[in-house]
Structure formats: structure tokens, C-alpha cells
Amino acid sequence: MTATSAPETYPETYYAGAYWGARRESPEDCAQRTAHFLGLLAACDPFLAHWHKPAKTRKDARQLALMPPDVLTLAELFRHGVTREPGGPALEELGFRCSFDNGGASGDCATMRINGGVYSDAVPNHCVLSVPWRGPNADRLLTVSVLLNVVRATVLSWDPDWAVAMSTAYERRFREPHSAPFALGWITYLSNRLGRVPPLPAPVHIEPVEDRGTLIVLTSQRFTAANPEHVALARRVRELMTGAGLMPPIAP
Template identity: 55%
Template sequence: MTILSESRSHPETYYAGAYWGPRRESPEACAQRAAAFLNMLAECGPLLANWNKIPKPRGKGRKTPLMPPDLPTLTEAFRRGVNREPGGPAFEQLGLTVSAYNDGPPKEMVFVDMTCGSYSQHSSANVCVLSLPSKGESAEQMLTASMLTDVTRSMALAWEPDWAVAMSHSHRDLQDAEGEAGIWLGWVTYLSSHLGTVPPLPTPVRVEQIADKGTLIILTPERFTVANPEHIALARRVRELLAQAGLMRTAGANPPE
């Protein structure tokens, strides 16, 4: 109940994330996936049409535009994005990371962190996380069921993850507090077909097949919020049905946001 009361005085913040297990991929392969993802994001709306690489370390270096995607530039960015200790060897098994920001207003910017190519059996590091604005016109454009469905679909097609979500941090924290390990259920959730078959779900939930890759589950047409007890009750019921079908567990712990 603490989360519900806090959400009334502080606006919920949202993000979208895609997660997948070990998959060894070259910088070239990661760049191809990133290019496809950025192009699909650009089709979602003007706010997601312009991206600049965030240099390593952050805050240093010149601005590097990533749109339209240039494969050699992205390939080199992923090659340089290998995990390493300062001055030490590269840990290629932990994946390759590229981060970017859009050209939106300063307080309404969107950030994306893309890590792929990790093949460590002890890490869930393959992840693409898109931060979302919480206020202003940008938030009004982004925080709709149709927009987040498009974003999550783009993640599913480009990265071919095990699962993906678009949700509020408060809803994620509520599930963690209730001891729901494994996959988070978001406002919009994508489940790969290899996880199993999605069972019939109650209204107003909408289900959409993504080619032969998996299924999108959209809980509500209006903005999902933990301040709405009907939304929380619906999410718990849907999660229960998905769990009964064996769809809400992962091999490891919950991934990073």
C-alpha cells in the first residue's frame, strides 16, 4: 500500500526493457540489430527519430549522431563498448554496450542503453533499456498504449529477446515487494514463443502476435498506473494466468532495469 500512496503525490516514471539470455554475437551483428532497432524507433514518432552516441566515459568526447544508422559507425561503437577494467583486458563474454540519447528538450530526453553479445552463463547482461520522459509534451506523446506497443514490438523484432516490458518503476517495485521473481508483467509485455503459449486472458487485455517470434500483451488501453486498484487487480489476475501456463519464470534472477 505504500507504493500506492506515494504514487498519488509523485508521478509514476516509466521505461521499456528487453532481456535475453546468453547469445554470442560479433560487433557487426550487434550493430545490425541496433540499426534495425533505431530505424523502427524512428517510425514510432519524431521524438525517437534522432539519436546521438553517449561517449565513454560519459560527458566526454564529441557528439556522434547515429541517425540515419551507419553500420561501420555502430560496429566501431560496439567494438569499443566491450566491458573492461581500466587499463585491463576486455571481458568479451560480458557483452558489448552502446548508449545513446535523443535530441529532445533537456528535461524530456530519452536514453537508450543497448548491450548484446554476452555469452556468459552467469550473467543476464543482454539487455536493451529505453528510459521514458515523465513530464511535459514528450511524456504525453510517449506514455500511451499505442506508442509503447510500437516500442515493445520494435524491441521484439530487432533484438529477438526472451521477453520485454514497458511499465512503470512503481509497478515493477510492487511486483518485487510481492515476491514475484522471474519475468515482470508490464503495461505492455512481450513473451517469446519459445517460452510457451499465452492462454486466453480477460478483457480489456489485448493480445497481438509478432510474426512467428512471440506475443504482445497489452493490459489496458489507457495509461496503466499503480494508483488505480482496478489496474493492479487486472495485472495480478493476468500474471496468475500466465504463471499457471509456465510463462513467468526465467532461468536466472530478475534482470537490471
């Protein structure tokens, strides 16, 4: 009799992402926004106050600190991240890419990926921050008090159409259409450009971000895809957002 292996399981990881439509910006513009974002992140938690340029080894990375953020250094990173055809010119309509991390260990590391200055509909502009999923830093960061400030920092820095703090396990379980805003997360931000957020059931918390848009917090607990009450609440709020025309319907 052939033994069957147990289903593969994955840790429930989390990220905060911001997404926006076509917006032509220079490497210097992207650098200014990134410097502002890094400064706001440092105020969210000490773990988010240390960042390094890409390097071959962690030892090399420690010699390439990005904090305090220097706009000229960041602009050069974005300039080097322009998309090119093999052997051809820069495809500036696809924007400028930049990525870095804070040098933590596996599972206890923060990473950032940015693609800004895109003015083609082929690729979305985005800034995605992955946060630790285990250890004392995760225990501290994966709280509403910290992640709400992180999402707010993305809004104030990048002026996105949509932003989210999301469980990857929930995202894998409930696939969304490939159109923005394409998911409802533990914490979700919607720009006023997209419309007005309807009344939502308790325990959902709603608050404005200046005159830019609205933050939606599903629960003050750590949201997890393993909690059926969290999932049921997320699906109900998703239905209400669809009914208000703020999110595309989910295909059957």
C-alpha cells in the same frame, strides 16, 4: 516536538526493455541490430528519430548525431564498450555495451542502454529504452498506440525472449524474482520459445508478432500504479501466467 518530513515521492516513469539469454554476437552484429532498431523507432514517433553518441556536454552531443544510423559507427561504439578486467584482456563473454540519448531536457529525454553479444549466464543481454515522463512528448509517447510499436520494434530487431513496457512505480511496488521473464508490464511480449499464452480476461488484448511470440496489452489506458483497477488486473494476469508456467511464482 520534532517535525517529521513527508514521505519522499517519485514521478511515475516508464521504460521499454527487451531481454534475452546467452547469444554470442560480434560488435558488427550488435550494430546491425541497433541500426535496424533505430530505424523502426524513428517510424514510431518523431521524438525517437534523433539520437546522439555519448558526449561531455549536450552541445557536443549535437555534433555527434547517430541518425541516420551508420553500422560502422555503431560497431565502433560497441567495440569500445567491451568489458575488461582492470589492466587485463577483454572479457568478450560478457558482451559489448553501448548507450546514448536523444539530447532532451530532464524528464523530457529518451535514453537507450544496450548490452549485446553476451554468451555467459552471468549477465543478461538487454536493450532498455527510457522515455519522457512529463510534457507533450510524454503525453504522446505514453500511449498504447506508440508503446506497442516500440515493443514490437524491439522484438523485430533483437528477437528477445521477453520484452515489456513498464511503469517503474509498479515495478518498485511489486518486486519480482530475479529470473526472466521477471515481470508483467503494461505491455508484455513473450517469445514462443517460452510457451503458449493462456486465455486472459477482458480488457486484456493479445496479438501475435509474426511467428515469433505474443504481445499482451493490459489496458488501452495509460497504466499507472496509482490506479487500483490497473494493479488488480496486472496481479490477476500475473497469476494466470504463473499457472501456465510462463512466469516464475512470486515468493510469499
